[in-house]
Amino acid sequence: MTTAADLYASHRELLERAITAAAARDYWSAFPESPSKSVYGEDAAPAGERAFAALLGKPFPVDVPGAAGTVSTERSPYGIELGVSYPKADPLALVAAARAAIPSWRAVGPEGRAGIATEILRRINARIFEMAHAVQHTSGQAFVMAFQAGGAHAQDRALEAIAYALAATTRMPARSAWSKPQRGGDPLSMVKTGTVVGRGVALVIGCTTFPTWNSYPGLFASLVTGNPVIVKPHPGAVLPLAITVQICREVLTEAGLNPDVVTLAAEEPGDGIAATLATHPDVRIVDFTGSSEFGDWLEANARQAVVYTEKAGLNTVVLDSTGDYRGLLRNLAFSLSLYSGQMCTTPQNILIPRAGIETDDGHRTPEQFGADLATALDKLLGDPKRAAGTLGAIVNDAVLARLTEAAGSPGVVHPSAEVTDDQFPGATIRTPVLLRLDAADEKTYTREWFGPVSFLITTDSTEHSLRVFTETVRAHGALTALVHSTSPEVLAAAREAALDAGVHLSENLTGGVFVNQTAAFSDLHGTGANPAATASLTDDYFVSGRFFTLQSRHHV
């Protein structure tokens, strides 16, 4: 049997490298993002596709303690029939099974748990092509994006969380010696132990757009800090997390541990199992990604737990001036188009002074800028095949309904169009809509329009833009912000504004880095400092609330 300690020994070097990278926050990646044969081997792509196809139309093979009956709730945004069914969870049985797994999981210790977690990741990576298809056909991400964001990048974020959790749980020594000098006598001497104890049962509530990327940090952070985890996928995106849970249980079982350390909670839409679980007295950690409405509800009601949420926000772009106008347009058009704006990081509010902006292509009024950005969008999305690869598919009817509402509003600068995908004729693919608004139209732009809807908003000046930026983000949250300016003073003011707003800032992106993308081990995702999220992925705060260190002491 390969024990947890063996797995730690075999992954130790990788874990130490990951801890170093997470601390330095320079460039590092453990899992290659390229789906090329030279990286993953000749057979990896077809084998992954076969593995995915073999799952369709069948009950998914995963044990769920106390499950009764099955549910089948997914529908591919690409129009293919999925028909995968999952055991229907009984929330009380899941909590009981998780509780029963606590003592033995605690006894494994931080290093052993990190060993198990890293082995799980290694096996997830070995099934990356299968996972990419699963992510594509639940989230609607195009295949390459699903491979990257749902595969390699999610795995990197998971490893980052493991690294933070291992570092945090081993920073306090497991054993220390204490010797206090006494006047005219022998010193008082004691030995002290420090034992990491998880907070309790953890719950991870997944979302439909990034089922793995957004769930992995909480899942792996909770595991390594000593907590059993119940994984509750969104009914629209079960498969990627079912595969994940299957692998978790396989690794746990092979290491001689209780597989109920990780369980799957699949439900019918509307069963409300997330609320039931999140408010159960034994559930002490909740990780959630999704709507502000349910996130706020969890924060208010899951009082017995620490709650980590990532919700919606008003991602903002402040346009002041640029030395690379074409680069700005290309970069921004791609940011608006990638995965049809269905990223929690896609810019929604683009602020531009009424008097226009200075660029290396001359002065541009708001009207001209809107036309130029529309042209850039058309250029990027002109070829249907390439467009489909960038846009992916619309994940559900709610996004489509918002798009329709926006498309029918006045001030459309770039209309949304349908795109046909040769490979998947049933796919729902749309280009983004861009509307012009005035700073006074705050009723419209302070609402989050999740999906391919953005606003070009006219303000009185860059100073006014920064004020609107700070005020709206403080009040409604944001995960990303971008400023374009050639003026050091404006950039300095934008940085102060971002500190006041509590949001990370990107400056003058005109090349191959996009405001909606963050790199594991370097960029933090979310801050905790504005309403869009309660914590960053991934830092010490994200892991330190998941465990306690309990001491014992006795004389030598």
Added chain:
Amino acid sequence: MTTAADLYASHRELLERAITAAAARDYWSAFPESPSKSVYGEDAAPAGERAFAALLGKPFPVDVPGAAGTVSTERSPYGIELGVSYPKADPLALVAAARAAIPSWRAVGPEGRAGIATEILRRINARIFEMAHAVQHTSGQAFVMAFQAGGAHAQDRALEAIAYALAATTRMPARSAWSKPQRGGDPLSMVKTGTVVGRGVALVIGCTTFPTWNSYPGLFASLVTGNPVIVKPHPGAVLPLAITVQICREVLTEAGLNPDVVTLAAEEPGDGIAATLATHPDVRIVDFTGSSEFGDWLEANARQAVVYTEKAGLNTVVLDSTGDYRGLLRNLAFSLSLYSGQMCTTPQNILIPRAGIETDDGHRTPEQFGADLATALDKLLGDPKRAAGTLGAIVNDAVLARLTEAAGSPGVVHPSAEVTDDQFPGATIRTPVLLRLDAADEKTYTREWFGPVSFLITTDSTEHSLRVFTETVRAHGALTALVHSTSPEVLAAAREAALDAGVHLSENLTGGVFVNQTAAFSDLHGTGANPAATASLTDDYFVSGRFFTLQSRHHV
């Protein structure tokens, strides 16, 4: 002018030593606990006494923004007239002043803030004798204890919090370089900054028994992580925190900073200013020490803030067997007597098997043990002068009322007696009461009897004792636990029980270490894992929720 950066430079070595000690958790102390002339100098004691005397009967010299009128609310448990008055706080004015101080305090940066905080501590230490009198005459601690717990140990805990806060806020680099290789092209290169931003206005709510020791960790952790702090003392123990705030403002002013980074919120009893401040939307951090009732209220109602509470609990002793019976009795008698059991760490519930315990002095039944412990108490407290030095004075009428209630209950094994202090004839001094109960009397012993009241509780067996221990502590909390056993199996079971209960454990204390004392830089105080406290003093979790790290990034 001595800037924050200068202060960091001059205290850097001490700070680095403190960070090393906090990480190693071996023995270290920065502030000498002995009030001897050889340590603090010939004149320190009389000068401190004169300084204290000079404060009495006068308005205390501290500026409070927006204050109107004065309050004078303290009464010495030693019976002397204090008559110090303080500016009466206007909570809204305090929050406004604190908010206004945020941007400049943020700009000082972690190292500069740690420099300021350490300079504050150095000056508090220079006034340690004056502070000891202030603590004695508000809390009722005997002078030497006030000097140690209220002086040197509080200062060590403060430095520990500064060390954790500085380490946590500098772990993420302030600047990092990121360079991602690109196939067939130049790498994508960026520079990224990380800026520490405090969560917002912090509130520290002090208690009457340990006005400095329990307030300093939150105060200094919030300061170093970038937050202005409003210090709200208990109306019965204002002076120690007023001196502290005075020194904070003096150091801030001398460094050219806004003194409103630290303000004093004095009130009339019943003004309810703590509740007003704790629920103000701009107050984002609350540190509280005191009753479970108000602590629970804060956790439920101060929803806009992170809330760190230390409340009441059922500190428990499990007696199984001992190889040093006399040491056990001496040690336990002292733990029950020190500061008349008015420590949040004093044992309340002493569990003993009905069949008795084995000792090196032979078998002892519960009845015999009760008599032996009573004898040990009488021996320790037989000499009134020495007794007064151990017991200190009763802090207030509520403690006295509980003592009277217990003393009138059946099963008294050791009655409480009055003790007269020659130096302070008006002092209220009492020896502890010990009562015998059965495990079935849980209505009595699952209530916290803060003060000199303890119960010797008969159980069916040591196994039963451990079960009672785990169940009562899980439900009602505890800050300390102690087991006496010569059996490795019982000690191992006790450690597991303590992990399940979520409490730190001391084993076989028979010498000069007492269960109610914790050493800064080595012992954690509180765990967060049971209802008595939400966090430990001091670990990463205690500091990591007080700040965010915000990034900016741009291409090189």
